[in-house]
Structure formats: structure tokens, C-alpha cells
Amino acid sequence: MATGRTHRPATRSRGIPEATVARLPLYLRALTALSERSVPTVSSEELAAAAGVNSAKLRKDFSYLGSYGTRGVGYDVEYLVYQISRELGLTQDWPVVIVGIGNLGAALANYGGFASRGFRVAALIDADPQMAGKPVAGIPVQHTDDLERIIQDNGVSIGVIATPAGAAQQVCDRLVGAGVTSxxxxxxxxxxxxDGVDVRKVDLSIELQILAFHEQRKAGEDGGAAAAPTPQAAAAAADQGPDGDVPAVMPA
Amino acid sequence: MATGRTHRPATRSRGIPEATVARLPLYLRALTALSERSVPTVSSEELAAAAGVNSAKLRKDFSYLGSYGTRGVGYDVEYLVYQISRELGLTQDWPVVIVGIGNLGAALANYGGFASRGFRVAALIDADPQMAGKPVAGIPVQHTDDLERIIQDNGVSIGVIATPAGAAQQVCDRLVGAGVTSxxxxxxxxxxxxDGVDVRKVDLSIELQILAFHEQRKAGEDGGAAAAPTPQAAAAAADQGPDGDVPAVMPA
DNA sequence: TACTGTGAAAATGTTCACAGCC
DNA sequence: GGCTGTGAACATTTTCACAGTA
Known part of the structure; x- marks a missing residue:
């Protein structure tokens, strides 16, 4: 039954700290924007502002990649775009499958941010036979029955799960069985x-809960911070709406 | 122009560390599942497994909230559900607006995980006049023109931005101007x-990029770790698909 | 006995501040 | 002069290991 670990790759990732890896995509986006405006060089201060971090952190992050800057000048935008892309493995093509083509799956299929960074949606997979053949974002949805074949035919190593919670583990097992490792x-x-398989998790309601925690703090306690006005007392009838996608409730 | 900071609340959150706050929703979900199965008590070991963390971390996390367990026995599920909910501020109603009802916005509106945790989708807002009046997830979409009024009428303090990148800052400014603080x-x-406004960010393509980084590591380097088989050589024709949402694409 | 709660150690991450280089 | 690169100080987070207790 594998003592399944989540997150944290086994591969200690050579020298680059996880926290740095998590910020590289941020820098890459900021750099790409500069590149589009044909800006030739950028200082750590400017780039940090564009990426929403402070400049010391950025410089330290870059120092793990090597010395790609020029003292007194800054960083060459194009060169840095290339170096970070290479470091992240975005200079190669990553075929990806999306399983579960509900609202969220469709949104993901349509999401431009994937195609634009070396990721290619190789297939869309859904358990509903009604969906089979229907094109979503220009790609025909295929049935779950063919999951293993699709993975293998396309050499897919990254899978995206957008199914309801109840189906996720089963889909995950099949993806992993077919060779998916992320x-x-x-x-x-x-x-x-x-072991050897990485899982990253995006949980929409968790993010909201974290915001609620801080929001509560702003309103409550004493008059510490400022900003927040009344938290409105509408703390009443919270109709437990119908579960659209993801049920949030484990099957038991 | 405010030296806008992102993330990290100003309010040092009394004593509870950020890392702990970020895990509370995880514990809450696991506990809710246990509660539904009428499990009366749970040990740190069991709960940690269900939440995907290790037990020492979980105990330390709970120790910041207080001593809610019983030595030799474990934690009372219902009691803990209540304590964590209260700590996260989920015992009150949080009206939320979603701005940008494209694929993703619709997915969010339909997402059951919101309603099930004290969050109530108070309104859906979109800039497209064509959308106005159309119901999505049973809620009629309203036009951006009315944004300020909607926020104030509903006492909304949490806003969700699901617009294209180009519109996000403008929408953000209007939300904040109308009183939204998260x-x-x-x-x-x-x-x-x-200052005083919290922003949390969910970025789909960043998560994929982090996966790609580790995926690359598994394949490359030498035969350090195990698991990962061939990374398939399909590193060829990556047709730069059309941008659905979001921009990007390196020019070079 | 079987568990929690927690100090103390270790690991990881951030910031400071300045030497070094263009 | 202006900026990078980085040791060293500081802060946070994780883990260990065990005392305390129902």
C-alpha cells in the first residue's frame, strides 16, 4: 500500500532550494514580459519589483543558478530567460493529459499559460461516454477506458487530475501505473x-480559508491594523449549495 | 501608488505561524471526513496520515491552538472541527464575489468546496454585456459597472479575480476601492x-513548471533515484497553440 | 500503556551588509 | 557609481526525542 508521501521530491534537486525553484516561474514570467517589450537588461531591483519579491532574495536565488549578471549593469534579459527556462526544463516539450473534463478541466484545457511554456495538452480524458469525441478547446475528449494507451502513445509523464474527489485516487493509480511520474x-x-512520483496540489477552497483567517484577524482582536471596515454581521443562513464539480466530501 | 506588497499579511497573526495556518484547512478537511463517518476520536498519527503530513508536525501545529487533545487517547473529532473552524473564521458567513466569468470563473462558481465552508458566492461579475443576466451555477451574472454597488450591498470583503491578466489590476483596484480587503x-x-489588503495567488502554469523541474531531474543527471522510466524522446514539434486566456509565449 | 505536548536541535529560508567588479 | 554575488546574522519551519499524563 505504499506509505505514500505527498509533495517534496525524493531527488534533493541538486543544489537549488525548493523555495527558489518555486520562484523561478515568477521571474520567468516577469522576464518574458520585459523581453516582449524588447528591454535588453534589467537590474535585480527592477526585476524583483516586477516579480513581487525583494531584490536580495532575487539575487540570492539567481546565485544558485550561477553568475549570470554583470556588476554595475544588471542581467541580460534574453540570456536569463534562456537560463531559467533551461533550468526549469521548459526547453523541451512536455505532453500533458488532463483527466476530468468538467468545468475546471475545460478551463484548464483552454488555459493559454500551458501551451505558452513548453506544455502541450496531449489529450483530454473523461469518464462520461457522452463526452467522448466532443471537442474541448479544439481537442476531442477521449474515454477513460483508453487512459493507459493514451499515456503510452504520447509518452506522457505529467498528468493533471480535475475529477471529483471520489475518483481522484483511482485515476491517480491508473496514471501512475501507465508511467506518469508527476x-x-x-x-x-x-x-x-x-516513491518517485511527485504530486502538487492546488486547492481552491484552502486558499480562501487562509484568506478568511487573516480577514478575521483584521476585523477582530483590537484596533491593531487599519483598512477593514465592518465584517458585516450577515453570519446566518449559509445554504449548503449543490456540489457542482468536486464534491469536497470523501466517499467514506 | 502604494509600494504594494503581495502576500504575507501585515497582521502578525497573533501567535500562529503562517505555515501552520496554511495546514489548518487540510486538517479540517480530514476531520470533516471523519466526522461524517461518525468517528469519535482520532490520534495524531491517524489524522496526520489522512491529511498527508507527519504526526510531529501536526501535534506541533495543534499546540499553537491550545491543548485540545487527551494523552493516551487522541483528539475529539467534533471538538477539533469546531476549534479549527473557529480559528480559521469559518463559523461566520463570508460573502464572496467572483469577477471574470470565463471558463475558470464558471468552474469556481460551480465549485462545491466554497459553499461547504462558510463561503457564499454573493455575486458573479463580468465585463461582457452579453453575459449580464445569464445564470451561471444558478446565479445571474452582473455587469462590471455595478461592481462597487454589489460589493457594498453585500458587505463583501473577499474577492476572487478570474479575469484575463490584462484586466486583473484594474479589477483589483476597483475591488479594493469598494472595500474588499482580501x-x-x-x-x-x-x-x-x-497595505492592509491580502492577496493570495493561484497560478496553474507555475505549478506545472515546478513539476517539470523535478521531472527533468528524474530523467537527467545520472541514475540517482529510481522509479522514472524513459522520459520519451517526443521533444519535437510543440505547436504554440492559441492563447485561450492569459498571454505569454517567449518571443525571442 | 498509549498517547499528547513541547523544549531543544537541525534544517531551511530570508535579510543584511559589504566586498568585488564593470 | 552602480550593481552583482555572497558570507554571515537572523528568522522560520521541521524534526527529534522524551517528559508528562489520562
């Missing part, structure tokens, strides 16, 4: 995977 | 906000 999970469940 | 941003842009 999973991006949108279903609100903890996935159990064998 | 923002969940799905647009791939760094938002600038005044």
Missing part, C-alpha cells in the same frame, strides 16, 4: 503515490 | 495593493 491534483483529496 | 488572484499577474 501529478498536478485539483481534487480536494490527499493522493497516495509510490 | 483577494484570491487566478490571473497570472503580480497585483499591487495598498
Amino acid at each position: 501529478i498536478l491534483n485539483f481534487a480536494p483529496t490527499v493522493l497516495t503515490v509510490p | 483577494i484570491l488572484n487566478f490571473a497570472p499577474t503580480v497585483l499591487t495593493v495598498p
Whole structure:
């Protein structure tokens, strides 16, 4: 039953700290924007502002990649775009499958940010036979029955799970069985995977809960901070709306 | 123009560390599942497994909230559900607006995980006049023109931005101007906000990029770790698909 | 006995501040 | 002069290991 670990790759990632890796895509985006405006060089101060971090952190981050800057001048935008892309593995093509083509899956399929960074949506997979053949974002949806074949035919190593929570673990097992070694999970469940498989999780309601925590702090306690006005007392009838996608409730 | 900081609340959150706050929703979900199965008590070991963390971390996390367990026995599930909910501020009703009802916005509106945790979608807002009046997830979409009124009428303090990147900052400014103090941003842009406003960011393509980084590591280097088989050589024709939402694409 | 709660150690991440170089 | 690169100080987070207790 594999003592499934989540997150944290086994591969200590050579020298680059996780926290730095997590920021590289941020820098890359900021750099890409500069590149589009044909800006030739940028200082750590400017780039940091564009990426929303402070400049000391940025410089330290870059120092793990090597010495790609020029003292007194800054960083060459194009060169840095290339170096970071290479470091992140974006100079190669990553075929990706999306499983679960509900609202969220469709949104993901349409999301331009994937195609624009070396990721290619190789297939869309759904358990509903009604969906089979229907094009979403120009790609025909295929049935779950063919999951293994699709993975293998396309050499897919990254899978995205956008199914309801109840189906996620089963889909995950099949993806892993077929050779997928990285999973991006949108279903609100903890996935159990064998060692060597990375799982990253995006949970919409968790982010909101964290915001609520801080929001509560602003209003409550004493008059510490400022800003927040009344938290409105409408703390009443919270109709438990119908579950659209993701049920949030484990099947038991 | 406010030297907009992102993330990290100003309010040092009494004693509870950020890292702990970020895990509370995880514990809450696991506990809710146990509660539904009428499990009366749970040990740190069991709960930690269900939440995907290790037990020492969980105990330390709970120790910041107080001593809610019983030595030799474990934690009372119902009691803990209540305590964590209260700590997160989920015992009150949080009206939320979603701005940008494209694919992603619709997915969010339909997402059951919101309603099930004290969050109530108070309104859907879109800039497209064609959308106005159309119901999405049973809620009629309203036009951006009415944004300020909607925020104030509903006492909204949390806003979700699911617009294209280009519109995000403008929407953000209007939300903040109307009194919103917490923002969940799905647009791939760094938002600038005044002090006292919290921003959390969910970026789909960033998560994939982090996976790609580790995926690359598994394949490359030498035969350090195990698991990962062939990374398939399909590194060829990556047709730069059309941008659905979000921009990007390196020019060079 | 079987568990929690927590100090203390270790690891990781951030910031400071300045030497070094263009 | 202006900026990078980085040791060293500081801060946060994780883990260990065990005392305390129902």
C-alpha cells in the first residue's frame, strides 16, 4: 500500500532550494514580459519589483543558478530567460493529459499559460461516454477506458487530475501505473503515490480559508491594523449549495 | 501608488505561524471526513496520515491552538472541527464575489468546496454585456459597472479575480476601492495593493513548471533515484497553440 | 500503556551588509 | 557609481526525542 508521501521530491534537486525553484516561474514570467517589450537588461531591483519579491532574495536565488549578471549593469534579459527556462526544463516539450473534463478541466484545457511554456495538452480524458469525441478547446475528449494507451502513445509523464474527489485516487493509480511520474491534483483529496512520483496540489477552497483567517484577524482582536471596515454581521443562513464539480466530501 | 506588497499579511497573526495556518484547512478537511463517518476520536498519527503530513508536525501545529487533545487517547473529532473552524473564521458567513466569468470563473462558481465552508458566492461579475443576466451555477451574472454597488450591498470583503491578466489590476483596484480587503488572484499577474489588503495567488502554469523541474531531474543527471522510466524522446514539434486566456509565449 | 505536548536541535529560508567588479 | 554575488546574522519551519499524563 505504499506509505505514500505527498509533495517534496525524493531527488534533493541538486543544489537549488525548493523555495527558489518555486520562484523561478515568477521571474520567468516577469522576464518574458520585459523581453516582449524588447528591454535588453534589467537590474535585480527592477526585476524583483516586477516579480513581487525583494531584490536580495532575487539575487540570492539567481546565485544558485550561477553568475549570470554583470556588476554595475544588471542581467541580460534574453540570456536569463534562456537560463531559467533551461533550468526549469521548459526547453523541451512536455505532453500533458488532463483527466476530468468538467468545468475546471475545460478551463484548464483552454488555459493559454500551458501551451505558452513548453506544455502541450496531449489529450483530454473523461469518464462520461457522452463526452467522448466532443471537442474541448479544439481537442476531442477521449474515454477513460483508453487512459493507459493514451499515456503510452504520447509518452506522457505529467498528468493533471480535475475529477471529483471520489475518483481522484483511482485515476491517480491508473496514471501512475501507465508511467506518469508527476501529478498536478485539483481534487480536494490527499493522493497516495509510490516513491518517485511527485504530486502538487492546488486547492481552491484552502486558499480562501487562509484568506478568511487573516480577514478575521483584521476585523477582530483590537484596533491593531487599519483598512477593514465592518465584517458585516450577515453570519446566518449559509445554504449548503449543490456540489457542482468536486464534491469536497470523501466517499467514506 | 502604494509600494504594494503581495502576500504575507501585515497582521502578525497573533501567535500562529503562517505555515501552520496554511495546514489548518487540510486538517479540517480530514476531520470533516471523519466526522461524517461518525468517528469519535482520532490520534495524531491517524489524522496526520489522512491529511498527508507527519504526526510531529501536526501535534506541533495543534499546540499553537491550545491543548485540545487527551494523552493516551487522541483528539475529539467534533471538538477539533469546531476549534479549527473557529480559528480559521469559518463559523461566520463570508460573502464572496467572483469577477471574470470565463471558463475558470464558471468552474469556481460551480465549485462545491466554497459553499461547504462558510463561503457564499454573493455575486458573479463580468465585463461582457452579453453575459449580464445569464445564470451561471444558478446565479445571474452582473455587469462590471455595478461592481462597487454589489460589493457594498453585500458587505463583501473577499474577492476572487478570474479575469484575463490584462484586466486583473484594474479589477483589483476597483475591488479594493469598494472595500474588499482580501483577494484570491487566478490571473497570472503580480497585483499591487495598498497595505492592509491580502492577496493570495493561484497560478496553474507555475505549478506545472515546478513539476517539470523535478521531472527533468528524474530523467537527467545520472541514475540517482529510481522509479522514472524513459522520459520519451517526443521533444519535437510543440505547436504554440492559441492563447485561450492569459498571454505569454517567449518571443525571442 | 498509549498517547499528547513541547523544549531543544537541525534544517531551511530570508535579510543584511559589504566586498568585488564593470 | 552602480550593481552583482555572497558570507554571515537572523528568522522560520521541521524534526527529534522524551517528559508528562489520562
